[in-house]
Amino acid sequence: xxxxEYRIGELASLKxxxxxxxxxxxxxxxxxxxxxxxxxxxxxYLYKEEKLVVVARGVGGTGDVxxxxxxxxxTNLSIVLDVDEQLVDKNYLKHYLNLExxxxxxxxxxxxxxxxxxxxxxxxVFLPDLTHQKNVSGVIxxxxxxxxxxTHRIEILEEMGRRIYREWFMHFRYPGHEDDELVxxxxxxxxxxxxxxxxxxxxxxxxxxxxxxxxxxxxIEYINISGVNEGSIDETEIxxxxxxxxxxKRKVDHxxxxxxxxxxxxxxxxxVLNPPTNQIASTGFGVIRPKKLxxxxxxxxxxxxxxxxxxxNHTRGSAYPAVNVSDFKxxxxxxxxxxxxERFDEITxxxxxxxxxxxxxxxxxxxxxxxxxxxxxxxxxxxxxxYQLGNQENVDYSDMEKGxx
Numbered sequence: 001x002x003x004x005e006y007r008i009g010e011l012a013s014l015k016x017x018x019x020x021x022x023x024x025x026x027x028x029x030x031x032x033x034x035x036x037x038x039x040x041x042x043x044x045y046l047y048k049e050e051k052l053v054v055v056a057r058g059v060g061g062t063g064d065v066x067x068x069x070x071x072x073x074x075t076n077l078s079i080v081l082d083v084d085e086q087l088v089d090k091n092y093l094k095h096y097l098n099l100e101x102x103x104x105x106x107x108x109x110x111x112x113x114x115x116x117x118x119x120x121x122x123x124x125v126f127l128p129d130l131t132h133q134k135n136v137s138g139v140i141x142x143x144x145x146x147x148x149x150x151t152h153r154i155e156i157l158e159e160m161g162r163r164i165y166r167e168w169f170m171h172f173r174y175p176g177h178e179d180d181e182l183v184x185x186x187x188x189x190x191x192x193x194x195x196x197x198x199x200x201x202x203x204x205x206x207x208x209x210x211x212x213x214x215x216x217x218x219x220i221e222y223i224n225i226s227g228v229n230e231g232s233i234d235e236t237e238i239x240x241x242x243x244x245x246x247x248x249k250r251k252v253d254h255x256x257x258x259x260x261x262x263x264x265x266x267x268x269x270x271x272v273l274n275p276p277t278n279q280i281a282s283t284g285f286g287v288i289r290p291k292k293l294x295x296x297x298x299x300x301x302x303x304x305x306x307x308x309x310x311x312x313n314h315t316r317g318s319a320y321p322a323v324n325v326s327d328f329k330x331x332x333x334x335x336x337x338x339x340x341x342e343r344f345d346e347i348t349x350x351x352x353x354x355x356x357x358x359x360x361x362x363x364x365x366x367x368x369x370x371x372x373x374x375x376x377x378x379x380x381x382x383x384x385x386x387y388q389l390g391n392q393e394n395v396d397y398s399d400m401e402k403g404x405x
Contacts, residue, residue, distance in 0.1 A: 002128065002129075003126040003127055003128050003379075004126065004127060005124055005125070005126050006087070006088075006124070006125055006126075006127055007121065007122050007123065007124055007125075008081070008120055008121055008122070008123045008124075008125065009121035009122065010087075011081075011083055011084055011087055011088045011093070011125070011127075012052070012081040012082055012083040012084065012088075013081075013082045014079055014080070014081055014082075014117045014120060014121055015079070015080050015082075015117070016056065016076050016078070016079055016080070016117065017034075017035075017046070017053070017073075017074035017075045017076045017077065017078045017079075017080055018046065018073075018074075018075065018076055019075060019076055020032055020040070020042050020073055020075065024042050024043045024044055024073075025040060025041070025042060025043075026041050026042060026043050027041060028041055029041035029042050029043050029044075030042050030043070030044065030045040030071050030072060030073060031069045031071075031072045031073070032072070032073045032075060033053070033068045033069060033072045033073065033074050033075070033078075034055075034058075034074075034075045034077045034078065035053050035054070035055035035056070035058075035061065035064065035066055035074075035075070035077050035078035036055065036058060036061050036064075036077070038069070039075070042073040044073065045071040045072055045073050046072070046073045046074055047068065047070075047071070047072060047073075047074060047080070048070065048071055049070060050067050050068055050069065050070050050090075051067070051068045051074065051080050051081065051082065051090075052065065052066075052067060052068075052080075052081040052083055052090045052093060052094055053065070053066050053067070053068050053074060053078040053079065053080055053081065054078060054079045054081065054097070054102065054115060054120060055077060055078055055115075056076075056077060056078055056079045056114060056115050056116070057077055057109065057112060057113065057114045057115070058077050058112075058113075059112070062102075062103045062107065062109075062113040062114065062115060063101065063102035063103030063104075063106065063107070063113075063115060064098065065093075065094045065097040065098045065102070066078075066094070067090065067091065067094060068080075079115065079117055079120060081093075086130070087127075087130065088127060088130070088133065089130060089133040089134050089137050091137040091140070091141070092127075092133035092134070092136055092137045093125070093127075093133075095136070095137070095140060095373055095377060096125060096127070096377055097125070099373070099374055099377060100125075102115060102120075102123075103115070105123075106119045106120060106123065128379070132383065135383045136376045136377065136383050139372070139376065139383055140369060140372075140373060140376075143365050143366075143368065143369040144369070146365055147362050147365050147366060147369075150358045150359075150361055150362050150365075151358075151362065153354075153358055154355050154358050154359065157351040157352075157354060157355050158231060158351075158355065160348070160351060161296065161299075161300055161348045161351055161352070162300060162303070164344065164347060164348060165297075165300035165301075165304075165344070168336075168340065168344060169297075169300075169301075169334065169336055169344075170304070172192075172193055174336075174340055175340075175343075177193070180193045180194055180195075181193070181194045182194070185198050185334075186198075187332060188332070189332065189334055192334060193336070193337075195337055196334060196335060196336050196337065197334075197335045198332055198333070198334055198335070199332075199333055199335050200329060200330050200331065200332065200333070201288070201328060201329060201330070201331040201332075201333050202328075202329035202330070203292070203333075203335075204290070204291065204292040204293045204298070204333060204335060205288050205289055205290050205291055205292075205293075205298060206288075206289040206291055207286060207287070207288060207289075207325055207328045207329050208250060208286065208287050208325060209251075209287065209289045210250070210251035210253075210287075211249045211250060211251060212241070212248070212249055212250075212251050212280050216241050217241065217242075218240070218241060218278065219238055219239065219240055219241065219278060220238075220239055220240075220241050220244055220248060220278045220279070220280045221236045221237070221238055221275075221276055221278055221279045221280070222236060222237040222238070222239055222244060222245065222248045222280055222281075222282070223236055223252070223258065223279065223280070223281040223282060223285070224236075224237060224245070224282050224284075225260045225262060225268055225282055225284045225285065228258065228260065228268045228269065228270050228285075229267075229268060230267040230268070230269065231269065231270060231271075231303070232270055232359065233258075233270045233272070236279070244280075245282070247282040247283045247284060248280045248281075248282065249280065249282075249283050250280060250281040250282065250283055250285060250287045251280060251281075251287075252272045252275055252279055252280070252281050252287055253272070253275070253289065254272065254273060254274055254275065255271075255272070255273070255289070255290060255295035256271075256272040256287055256288065256289050256295075257269065257270070257271055257272070257287075257288040257289075257290075257295070257298060257299050257302050258270055258272060258281050258285040258286070258287055258288070259285060259286045259288060259302060259311075259328070260284060260285055260286075261284055261285065261286050261322050261323050261324065261327075261328075262284050262320065262321070262322045263315075263321055263322070264308060264311035264312050264315065264323060265308070265312050267303075267308060269302065269303065271295065271299045271352060273352060273353065273355075273356040274356060286323075286325065286328045288302060288328065293335065293341050294341055294342065294344070294345035294349065295345075295349075295352075296344060296345045296348045296349045296352060297341050297344055297345060299352075300348075301333055301334075307331065310331055310332070311323050311327065311331075314327040
């Protein structure tokens with residue numbers, strides 16, 4: 001594969017984004033894009049088309065290369081590259097530059113990292129012909145589309161469970177509710193269906209039921225708080241147990257819910273499904289194990305705004321706001337008729353198992369994509385051999401690492 005050397009300034013015109021004037025800020029409008037993500041809305045947009053942007057300054061993302069949304073306002077945290085589409089495919093250039101670690105090579109900041117136009121313009125890149133660039137981008141796009149479709153399906157399945165939970169157990173519009181009377185619960189929850197009870201969470205679950213033995217030998221798959229986002233475990237770490245972080249203690253099992261006890265407003269929680277036997281969570285999590293109600297019910301209860309606010313209201317400390325075990329145990333929970341809870345589980349549990357399958361598939365697709373990308377960019381793997389790889393179910397990673405296809 002032949003390549004030609006270019007300076008960034010030969011491939012694109014560069015300019016900084018702009019701050020949104022106060023009189024153009026609005027709650028609903030065109031997306032304001034900082035390079036880190038969408039940070040607000042504006043009444044007008046600066047760029048109609050998607051643009052290639054390099055994060056120019058900030059905390060934790062300087063040098064990252066992104067594509068902006070269409071019809072967006074790009075802020076001065078980023079440099080906008082208006083590329084010459086006769087020379088370069090902007091998606092290819094995004095992938096190429098993200099492999100270059102621009103922050104380490106172009107940083108001119110002192111207290112805060114910074115990349116300037118004057119440092120970016122002369123930066124040299126080596127590009128193949130435009131057709132090859134587009135073919136590489138096309139392969140990566142296939143992976144991204146599959147990941148996006150799976151993510152959308154996950155969101156739909158999650159929302160189905162939330163909606164049924166809200167209808168049945170918050171608005172009391174469950175099957176047969178017309179025949180039931182509401183009675184005063186004597187708690188802040190007000191009137192509830194007759195026969196239902198308000199209990200403490202510890203009455204229906206176990207909190208932090210198991211710790212790993214201090215004599216354990218071998219590797220563990222560690223769940224740190226930083227690897228968990230709202231409803232998903234996005235990253236885990238492999239450690240030999242003797243070298244693992246001191247907080248690696250909480251054992252988890254199928255159907256457990258993990259909830260970060262630190263800064264609960266960030267909603268770092270997840271439903272644990274089919275974990276490996278050596279998966280261990282940080283002691284920064286409360287591990288909630290259902291014992292008298294289905295996991296699907298407990299999970300949905302623990303994701304309600306009521307529960308989130310309960311935790312937020314019970315945090316202690318300003319620099320490191322957190323709740324403790326007793327806060328989890330004492331949380332009020334409305335316990336419905338057992339048969340209704342089981343019926344809810346029958347409807348929703350298969351959705352969570354499907355979510356787990358889709359999440360694992362996405363993880364595999366991301367690993368495959370990230371493994372292929374540098375080899376495609378460098379030409380070590382021929383793009384023609386991979387155009388349909390995104391549709392394959394099983395991929396031999398060892399062969400990829402060797403470049404055998």
